[in-house]
Amino acid sequence: MPPPRLFNAYVMVDWSASSKPVTGADSIWIGVLKRNVRFQMAFDSHNPATRADAEKLLTSILDDLKRKNERALVGFDFPMNFPRGTAAALKLAGDPWRALIDFVAKEIKDKPTNENNRFQVGAKMNRLMTGEAFPFWGAPARDEQTMLSAKRVREHGPKDLPEFRLTEEAIKGPSSIWKLYYQGSVGGQALTGVPVVKRLMQSRAAKLWPFETGWKPLTLADLDGVDAVFAEIYPSLYGAKPQGKEIKDEAQVRAACERFNGLDEKGQLGAIFGPAKDDPRKDVVEREEGWILGVNA
16 A cells, blocks of 8 residues: 555745736746646646735635635645745844744735835845845836835855855755845745645634644644645756646756655655754754745755
């Protein structure tokens, strides 16, 4: 008999911080791999034009899976948190990861038209953290201000907040969360995406990995009573090649779904949720920074 699965469905999201409705390349793509009416695993992709539409669609997808008692692994392609020391620099109380998520969710204003205030929030965080246009950077000319420069003002020094989290240093591929604009603006995606993740989790029995599960291999016992596990993914890890009329973003969410489904089918998915033995980075990963699912520790 095959080993028991941790999850019954896989929902992978390629996010966008666009300030206007957009579809196609460089927009939001949602990939869903779940059982069809014949109980076979089947993939569907969706391309909502706005973050508001994406949130409604994700709510519907996850509610449907919950009704069927099918546990979902939900992946988003942006950091779920910030480099170590950020919460302290903002003088936030409580668990650093939770305090930062709550702070961002409170500050971000995102209209149904995709208009949002991410540049104002980045500028405010710069003012509170350093009193200068650092470490956040990147903005169109109309949004440039005293505390947020269009271009990067300087390199990160030894006394500054780190440019990258430990997980990004482990693969040296992703952009820094401090980048708010231009190609690969991970910061803009995180600021607009984290509030959505928080709201989606509030309406179901969900856990945010690794903060609420621990940075360790997952077992079925860890998931007892859990409807969904939300995690950070980096689709570029899977070398997706578009098939037929697929565009790159669509292929990437499909490849991520297929990757996690394939590992789960073999009983190997649980192992990638954390190192097999104690790691000196464990406290920082679990309390502050998080980790990218599938990146070897």
